[in-house]
Amino acid sequence: MNPPFDPSQVWLILPAFNEGAVLGGVLDSIRPHGYQAVVVDDCSTDGTYETAIGRLWVHVLRHPVNLGQGAALQTGISYALQRGAGYLVTFDSDGQHSIGDVPRLLAPLVEGKAEVALGSRFLRVDSAALNEIPRARRLVLRAAALYTRLTTGLAVTDAHNGFRALTAAAAARIQIQQNRMAHASEILSEIARQKIPFVECPVAIRYTPYSLAKGQRLSNAFNILWEIFTGKTRR
Ligand SMILES: Nc1nc2c(ncn2[C@@H]2O[C@H](COP(=O)(O)OP(=O)(O)O)[C@@H](O)[C@H]2O)c(=O)[nH]1
Numbered sequence: 001m002n003p004p005f006d007p008s009q010v011w012l013i014l015p016a017f018n019e020g021a022v023l024g025g026v027l028d029s030i031r032p033h034g035y036q037a038v039v040v041d042d043c044s045t046d047g048t049y050e051t052a053i054g055r056l057w058v059h060v061l062r063h064p065v066n067l068g069q070g071a072a073l074q075t076g077i078s079y080a081l082q083r084g085a086g087y088l089v090t091f092d093s094d095g096q097h098s099i100g101d102v103p104r105l106l107a108p109l110v111e112g113k114a115e116v117a118l119g120s121r122f123l124r125v126d127s128a129a130l131n132e133i134p135r136a137r138r139l140v141l142r143a144a145a146l147y148t149r150l151t152t153g154l155a156v157t158d159a160h161n162g163f164r165a166l167t168a169a170a171a172a173r174i175q176i177q178q179n180r181m182a183h184a185s186e187i188l189s190e191i192a193r194q195k196i197p198f199v200e201c202p203v204a205i206r207y208t209p210y211s212l213a214k215g216q217r218l219s220n221a222f223n224i225l226w227e228i229f230t231g232k233t234r235r
């Protein structure tokens with residue numbers, strides 16, 4: 001699809017924590033597309049910040065203490081909105097997301113069919129792609145999608161996918177308060193509560209030895225449930 005939008009209106013928000021080994025490659029894959037990129041570093045100790053700041057076209061923000069992925073997304077989103085972003089895309093810094101999927105997420109927003117497009121790794125038609133998702137991870141993700149259906153009524157197939165696109169209006173309406181990983185559930189709850197029109201779109205999630213070694217452990221699913229529970233009772 002040729003983008004019927006101005007790519008400079010599209011802001012990619014990249015939360016980053018100790019991704020120095022791969023962040024340069026991720027940023028270099030974004031550059032030719034003409035999108036804006038905001039890296040939100042969270043006190044990385046491995047050269048993540050230096051990698052980002054060395055690319056003069058990248059906007060680089062840094063939290064003074066580690067606050068978490070949810071907090072970093074909100075920092076990046078607020079920054080992009082202040083600079084007049086038209087569309088915002090949340091994009092991982094660890095190489096798991098493919099820049100080529102961005103136009104597919106943006107299309108329903110540009111066409112006015114939805115305000116949020118949620119990436120789903122389970123909607124891909126090529127069955128080989130599903131085989132790439134480690135089995136235990138697939139089960140936890142299916143359970144998370146079921147939990148989301150039961151608690152929010154949203155019929156999503158992939159509840160913890162960090163690859164999504166939002167119009168500026170939707171991004172302004174969703175205030176992420178969950179600093180760490182429960183923000184993904186929080187975004188879905190807000191979509192349901194505010195009845196924000198959304199669609200799911202197929203996206204690829206790349207599983208590499210790097211991403212599997214460094215990414216979230218399955219046991220963290222319990223932490224996420226705890227964050228959701230304690231976050232809910234705080235309100
Ligand atoms: N700013 C920031 N980014 C984080 C933090 N934890 C993870 N991330 C980033 O969020 C993205 C997804 O994290 P990851 O651990 O790979 O989650 P997974 O893909 O769900 O296993 C990556 O780009 C990470 O660098 C954090 O504490 N702060």
Ligand SMILES: [Mg+2]
Nearest residue numbers: 094096211215
């Ligand atoms: Mg990851």
